[in-house]
Amino acid sequence: MTKLLITGASGLLGANLVLESAQSHEVTALYLKHPVRLGGIETAALDLNDYEEVLEFFSDVSPDWVIHCAAETNVDRCEQDHDHAHRINHFMARSVSRAAFSAGAELLHISTDAVFDGESEANHENQTPQPINVYGESKLEGERAVSEEHPGALIVRTNFYGWNAQDKSSLAEFFLQNLENGESCRGFIDVKVKTLLVNDLCKILLKMIESDLAGIFHVVAGNCMSKYEFGVTLAREFGLAGDLIEAVAVDEIGLSAKRPKNLCLSTTKLEQVLQIGLPTIEEGLRRLKTLREMGYPDRLKSMIGGD
Numbered sequence: 001m002t003k004l005l006i007t008g009a010s011g012l013l014g015a016n017l018v019l020e021s022a023q024s025h026e027v028t029a030l031y032l033k034h035p036v037r038l039g040g041i042e043t044a045a046l047d048l049n050d051y052e053e054v055l056e057f058f059s060d061v062s063p064d065w066v067i068h069c070a071a072e073t074n075v076d077r078c079e080q081d082h083d084h085a086h087r088i089n090h091f092m093a094r095s096v097s098r099a100a101f102s103a104g105a106e107l108l109h110i111s112t113d114a115v116f117d118g119e120s121e122a123n124h125e126n127q128t129p130q131p132i133n134v135y136g137e138s139k140l141e142g143e144r145a146v147s148e149e150h151p152g153a154l155i156v157r158t159n160f161y162g163w164n165a166q167d168k169s170s171l172a173e174f175f176l177q178n179l180e181n182g183e184s185c186r187g188f189i190d191v192k193v194k195t196l197l198v199n200d201l202c203k204i205l206l207k208m209i210e211s212d213l214a215g216i217f218h219v220v221a222g223n224c225m226s227k228y229e230f231g232v233t234l235a236r237e238f239g240l241a242g243d244l245i246e247a248v249a250v251d252e253i254g255l256s257a258k259r260p261k262n263l264c265l266s267t268t269k270l271e272q273v274l275q276i277g278l279p280t281i282e283e284g285l286r287r288l289k290t291l292r293e294m295g296y297p298d299r300l301k302s303m304i305g306g307d
């Protein structure tokens with residue numbers, strides 16, 4: 001059984017990855033402030049900024065793969081605190097990748113579509129990224145640190161939504177909560193993404209690990225929509241009133257960080273290498289609904305509790 005060590009296991013991607021991989025892999029899950037508990041897997045609290053402790057932990061566990069999901073994902077917080085953004089998204093990625101390399105583990109590092117400026121149409125892996133905010137900058141520096149410290153690392157640039165274990169909202173949960181309460185909300189008409197259901201992302205990541213891939217890959221959905229269109233599509237799939245969503249331009253809102261406008265990344269490389277097609281956003285949203293009907297969000301939330 002492949003041994004996985006998942007950082008950021010209390011986060012949106014990490015928690016879903018723990019649930020999606022626990023049956024088929026030997027999993028160790030790391031968190032910082034939100035304890036993760038799940039029968040059959042090892043969990044621990046570890047501040048990944050402390051290189052010596054990280055190295056000791058990785059060497060003890062001796063995983064086949066480290067999957068580095070931990071990050072600072074609050075784009076506006078990154079803009080307001082440049083040092084914090086770089087400490088978590090850049091220097092911590094360096095420590096984790098150096099420790100994984102020293103412990104003899106393969107590394108899957110999670111990055112973002114926001115390393116691009118959102119001006120280009122194609123956004124292939126071999127294009128030079130030009131981030132326009134501190135979050136994107138710190139994540140790009142993180143990618144570069146990973147490549148230096150662990151030359152064979154697999155780096156995945158992605159964008160996703162889904163059910164959270166913690167009490168916070170992904171893009172889909174934001175629209176659902178508002179629409180189910182009959183409240184109006186706003187969706188950006190000029191920010192386009194190929195956002196992928198996190199459960200589909202997890203399955204693809206596990207396949208990439210199985211296939212021993214290395215280098216940079218874009219892993220996003222099969223089609224592209226504005227965040228406003230995503231909200232309206234979600235409303236249709238869940239039988240809710242999409243007209244409660246107001247279409248607004250992102251620059252009207254007065255956010256701290258600038259947002260890239262077109263993040264519809266090319267996935268040709270992944271599709272050719274793995275010989276797969278990527279799920280559409282509509283397919284992802286249908287599965288999001290099915291997961292709720294199956295009680296999946298409650299299972300996920302029950303993983304995060306006190307000590």
Ligand SMILES: NC(=O)c1ccc[n+]([C@@H]2O[C@H](COP(=O)([O-])OP(=O)(O)OC[C@H]3O[C@@H](n4cnc5c(N)ncnc54)[C@H](OP(=O)(O)O)[C@@H]3O)[C@@H](O)[C@H]2O)c1
Pocket residue numbers: 007008009010011012013014030031032033034035046047048049068069070071072073074088092110111112113139158159160161
């Ligand atoms: N969410 C998106 O739409 C999106 C889009 C593109 C790319 N990404 C990338 O995908 C990855 C996962 O994102 P996510 O949304 O799942 O993250 P998230 O929900 O914000 O969770 C962040 C995780 O990082 C952990 N963490 C933060 N600082 C830490 C530290 N010093 N030491 C150890 N752990 C620490 C947190 O632990 P505690 O909560 O326990 O403190 C939490 O588990 C990130 O690399 C992100 O940049 C996300």
